[in-house]
Amino acid sequence: MSSFEDRARDLAVRDEFAGVIRVDRAGTTISSLALGAASRAWNVPVNLETRFDSASITKLFTAVAALQCVEREEIALDTSVVDFLQLTDTTIAPGVTPYHLLTHTSGIADLCDEDAGEDYADVFAERPNYAIKTTADWLPLFVDRAPEYSPGARAHYCNAGYLLLGLMVERATGLSYRDYIGEQVFARAAMTGAGFFAMDRVEPNVAEAVDPVRADDHTIIGWQRNIYAYPPIGAPDGGAHVRAGDLIAFYRALGDGRLLGSELTAAMLRPHQEYHTTRPRFLHGESRAGVHLTGYGFEFERDEHGIVQSYWKEGMSEGASGVLRHYPATDTTVVVLAAGADAAWPVISAIDADLEAGAI
Numbered sequence: 492m493s494s495f496e497d498r499a500r501d502l503a504v505r506d507e508f509a510g511v512i513r514v515d516r517a518g519t520t521i522s523s524l525a526l527g528a529a530s531r532a533w534n535v536p537v538n539l540e541t542r543f544d545s546a547s548i549t550k551l552f553t554a555v556a557a558l559q560c561v562e563r564e565e566i567a568l569d570t571s572v573v574d575f576l577q578l579t580d581t582t583i584a585p586g587v588t589p590y591h592l593l594t595h596t597s598g599i600a601d602l603c604d605e606d607a608g609e610d611y612a613d614v615f616a617e618r619p620n621y622a623i624k625t626t627a628d629w630l631p632l633f634v635d636r637a638p639e640y641s642p643g644a645r646a647h648y649c650n651a652g653y654l655l656l657g658l659m660v661e662r663a664t665g666l667s668y669r670d671y672i673g674e675q676v677f678a679r680a681a682m683t684g685a686g687f688f689a690m691d692r693v694e695p696n697v698a699e700a701v702d703p704v705r706a707d708d709h710t711i712i713g714w715q716r717n718i719y720a721y722p723p724i725g726a727p728d729g730g731a732h733v734r735a736g737d738l739i740a741f742y743r744a745l746g747d748g749r750l751l752g753s754e755l756t757a758a759m760l761r762p763h764q765e766y767h768t769t770r771p772r773f774l775h776g777e778s779r780a781g782v783h784l785t786g787y788g789f790e791f792e793r794d795e796h797g798i799v800q801s802y803w804k805e806g807m808s809e810g811a812s813g814v815l816r817h818y819p820a821t822d823t824t825v826v827v828l829a830a831g832a833d834a835a836w837p838v839i840s841a842i843d844a845d846l847e848a849g850a851i
Contacts, residue, residue, distance in 0.1 A: 493850050495841035496524060502837060503527045506711055509537055509698070510813070510829030512838060513735040514851065517822045518743070521851070523735070527830070529698040531714045542684055542697045542732040543828035546806025548815055549731040551741070552676045553653050554790040556660045556668075557589055558755045559675060565663035568593075576658055581634035586642045589659065592652035593789045594763045600636030601649045602629070611720045611809065621691075623722035626657045626668050650728040657727025668727050680744035682737040689724040697732055698830050700810025717810035729808060735826040738815045742824055759789045760802055805839075807832055814839055818846060 495512075502508035509527025513520060525537045560566045566575065568590040573583050583599050591597035603609045614620075614632060623629060633651040640647075657668040664671050669687045677685045688694040704713040725731045744750050745759065793802040803816035812835035813828040825842055829835040845851045 493522065493845045495838060495845045495851070496522060498841040499524060499526060499838050502834075506703075508829060508834050508838060509831070510543065510827065510834060510838075511537060511539060511541060511735040512842075513739060513826045514842070515739055515824045516851075529696070529830070531699060531701055537698060538696070539736070540684060540696055540734055542686070542688070542694075542734055542737075543813060543830065544698075544700045544725075544806075544808065544811035545729070545731050545733045545738070545813060545828065546808040546811045547650070547729045548733070548738070548804050548806040548813060549725060549727070549729045550653050550790045551804050551815070552672050552731060553656050553660070553668075553727040554593055554759065555676055555745070555750050556671055557593065557656045558751055558759070558789065560660055560663045561589070562752055562755060563663075566659055570659075572597075572655055572659065576655065576662065578634060582636060582638055583634060583655075584638060584642050587655075588642070589656060591642050592649075592656050595646045595649050595652060596643050597649060597652050598638045598640040598642050598644060598647075599649060599651055599655075600633050600638060601651045602633050602654075603650070615719065620719065620722045623726075624724060626654060626661060626726060628722075629654045629726065630658075653728040654726060660727075669725075672731070676741075676750065677737075679749055680737075680741045682733065682740050684734040685737045686732055687725040687730065688732045690718060691723050694732075700808075700830060702810055702831050702833075715810075717808070720809040729806060733828070735828055738826045738828075739824060742815060742817065755789075760791050760793065762793045763789070805835075807835075812836065821846070821851075823851065 499508055499512055503526035512522065512524040514522040523539060525539045525541065527537050529535050529537045529541050561568060566589060569588045571585055572587045572589065572592065573579055573585045587597045587599060603611050603614050660671055661668055688697055700717045701714045703711040704715050706712050721730065745756060748756060791802045791804055800820065801816050801818045803814055805814040806812065809832055811830060812832050814835060816825045823846065827835045827838050
């Protein structure tokens with residue numbers, strides 16, 4: 492047994508991990524675990540078919556959708572976002588393009604600056620989160636905020652940019668964002684368990700998005716749901732629900748050319764822009780805060796430093812965390828999905844360590 496499996500089981504016993512783990516190599520599953528509780532209230536266990544909030548991993552689906560529109564010549568990578576969406580009365584610069592949005596180089600103001608310690612719950616202090624149901628409902632939260640920098644000047648992670656990409660997909664196709672993703676991403680990739688499930692609806696086998704409430708000594712004394720932090724249903728920047736198997740299916744479909752042609756498939760993975768981050772992510776067991784990575788592809792991020800090279804997309808929000816990650820040298824694909832904003836990272840670090848040691 493690999494040590495990451497022991498680590499995950501130990502975390503689950505201590506109530507620090509509830510989620511699913513899957514490791515595939517060359518198309519064969521070599522590890523598949525379901526641990527912890529999908530419902531803390533009713534002590535319902537996680538199983539391999541449990542769907543989790545994928546948080547920002549959803550941006551991969553949005554990127555594919557936007558690039559499909561590019562392939563059909565409905566938009567171009569250099570289309571003016573302002574002109575296409577008729578946002579001339581906003582603070583968004585006319586020079587912002589889908590390329591800038593895809594690579595987080597647009598400079599537009601975000602909904603919430605997590606790097607600066609802002610809290611998503613504060614975004615909805617005046618406008619209730621349950622009033623935001625469509626992609627366009629998000630616009631008033633950021634289109635009049637002052638830009639951070641001019642388009643293309645640098646990279647800074649921006650959720651709002653992916654909301655604009657979702658709106659471009661809607662205008663180009665005539666479909667709602669969620670309907671388009673269901674038809675042209677989930678169905679084409681055989682992601683049979685994936686969907687956008689509203690918090691106020693009962694959906695079977697969906698894990699609760701919760702974070703631990705801790706005492707001063709860090710012991711867990713309760714659980715907090717994230718119902719005030721986000722709108723009731725996912726959007727182009729995050730919130731699709733998936734199984735571990737759905738993310739494996741997505742990666743295979745992307746690699747097989749079932750979602751995009753060869754040129755834009757390569758562009759999804761090729762780094763386009765270096766960036767510097769202070770977000771609390773983890774790599775090889777240590778915080779990646781402040782580390783220069785090779786940078787953003789069209790939403791996959793790529794690491795060329797260290798012994799274990801990989802590209803990935805991670806997601807983190809209140810109540811959920813996870814990653815889809817591929818290690819080209821060994822053709823290994825890893826999915827970790829968990830309840831809890833910090834729950835996935837120790838497991839991901841343990842998997843990295845095992846790969847580096849040749850134990851997987």
